[in-house]
Amino acid sequence: MSIGPVTFPEELVALLRKAPKLAVLTGAGVSQESGLRTFREAQTGLWAQHRPEDLASPEAFQRDPKLVWDWYAWRREALKGVRPNPGHYALVETAKHVARFTIITQNVDGLHQMAGNENVLELHGSIRRVRCADCRTLANTWDDDAESVPGCLECGGLLRPDVVWFGEALPRDQLEAAVEAARSCDIFFSIGTSGVVQPAASLAFAAHNRGALVVEINAEPTPLTSKADYVFHGKSGEILPHLVEAIWG
Ligand SMILES: [Zn+2]
Numbered sequence: 001m002s003i004g005p006v007t008f009p010e011e012l013v014a015l016l017r018k019a020p021k022l023a024v025l026t027g028a029g030v031s032q033e034s035g036l037r038t039f040r041e042a043q044t045g046l047w048a049q050h051r052p053e054d055l056a057s058p059e060a061f062q063r064d065p066k067l068v069w070d071w072y073a074w075r076r077e078a079l080k081g082v083r084p085n086p087g088h089y090a091l092v093e094t095a096k097h098v099a100r101f102t103i104i105t106q107n108v109d110g111l112h113q114m115a116g117n118e119n120v121l122e123l124h125g126s127i128r129r130v131r132c133a134d135c136r137t138l139a140n141t142w143d144d145d146a147e148s149v150p151g152c153l154e155c156g157g158l159l160r161p162d163v164v165w166f167g168e169a170l171p172r173d174q175l176e177a178a179v180e181a182a183r184s185c186d187i188f189f190s191i192g193t194s195g196v197v198q199p200a201a202s203l204a205f206a207a208h209n210r211g212a213l214v215v216e217i218n219a220e221p222t223p224l225t226s227k228a229d230y231v232f233h234g235k236s237g238e239i240l241p242h243l244v245e246a247i248w249g
Contacts, residue, residue, distance in 0.1 A: 006242040012230050015213060016187060016247050020099040023185035023212075024091060025178075025203055026236075027106045029192025029219060033237045034085045036109055042075055057166040061133065065149045065158050072161040073144035075127055084115035087191070090240035092116040097248050102181035106193060106200050108163050121174045121181070123200055129162035138162065175199065182207045189215045191236045195222035204228075 016022075028038050039052060047055070054060045055071040092115050095101040103112050104121045110128045112120045130139045130150075134157030142150045142159055150159045164170055178200075182188060188207035195201045195218075204224050208214045216228040217236050225231050232239050 006232075006239060006246075008243055008246050009230065012213075012215070013246050016243075019186040019213075021185045022094065022098045022100070022187050022189070023102045023104060023178075023181040023203075023207065024094075024189040024191060025104045025106070025182075025193060025200060026091075026112070026191045027193025027197075027200070029194075030085075030087055030105075030236055031082075031107045031109050031111060031192075033087060033192070033235055034082050034109075034111060036082045036111075037078065042078060047071060047074070053166045056163075058168060061158075061160060061165075065160075068160070069149045072127055072163075076144060079109055079127065082109065082111070084111045085237040087236035087238075087240045088112055088115035088117070090236075090244045093244050093248070094240075095119075100185075102177075102185070104178040104181060104200070104203065106197065121178045123164070123170050123174055123178060125161070125163035125171065127161050127163055130159045131162045132157045133160045134158075170199070178203060179206060182212075183210050185212050187213045187215060189217065190222075190224055190228070191217045191240075193218065193222070195224040 032038065055068055061068045088111055091103060091112065095117055102119055102121065103117055104123060105112055106123050108124050108127045110126050130142050131137060132152035132155060135152060135155045137152055137154045139152065139159050151157065152159060182203040183206050185207055188204055190204045193200065204214055205227065208227055214228045215230045216224055217232045217239050219233065
């Protein structure tokens with residue numbers, strides 16, 4: 001579809017206006033619209049010579065904690081100038097109008113919270129947080145430029161980013177809450193996600209199987225597209241503000 005002015009089916013607008021429970025899954029596409037580079041896009045310069053699993057796995061951290069620490073320090077630095085985009089803010093506006101609104105994100109950049117959303121389930125953690133690799137205690141402050149990997153104040157273990165690495169399980173509490181939100185919502189949005197990374201990709205299908213209306217917003221078709229009730233191809237930062245305006249404007 002073309003953008004501006006975007007038109008939405010009357011039926012969808014009416015359903016959204018009265019839906020008490022909404023769940024939204026967001027993926028890398030939403031962050032990319034803020035100018036944030038994906039994991040692989042960020043692997044430029046010296047980082048390009050490393051395989052992704054050599055920068056983001058428990059084995060890599062065990063082998064060379066400083067390399068892994070520096071990679072995340074570099075990514076945190078790259079995040080400093082990044083701001084939420086109109087799609088993030090449209091979801092903040094949406095939350096004001098819906099009785100129960102849950103954002104489930106695969107992104108680790110914290111942009112939904114920066115925009116003002118609460119109740120954000122982070123399936124893959126956040127690179128804005130650092131925790132102990134041993135006792136899991138979160139660190140409040142740390143030195144990204146330290147000569148060696150900073151240690152935990154509680155137990156002396158090494159600090160690491162609070163993200164899910166290759167080979168690691170998703171945080172159980174976040175995943176369970178996400179599944180519950182998907183299974184109990186009236187309308188499920190899948191936004192900016194390729195729909196191939198599990199278990200996130202299965203959430204839309206779980207919602208669909210429970211009778212929820214499924215709306216997909218993505219740059220290109222995904223495995224979900226044929227099951228979705230409504231599909232919009234384009235940028236969420238352009239489509240979502242128009243949708244919010246059509247419903248509650
Ligand atoms: Zn510790």
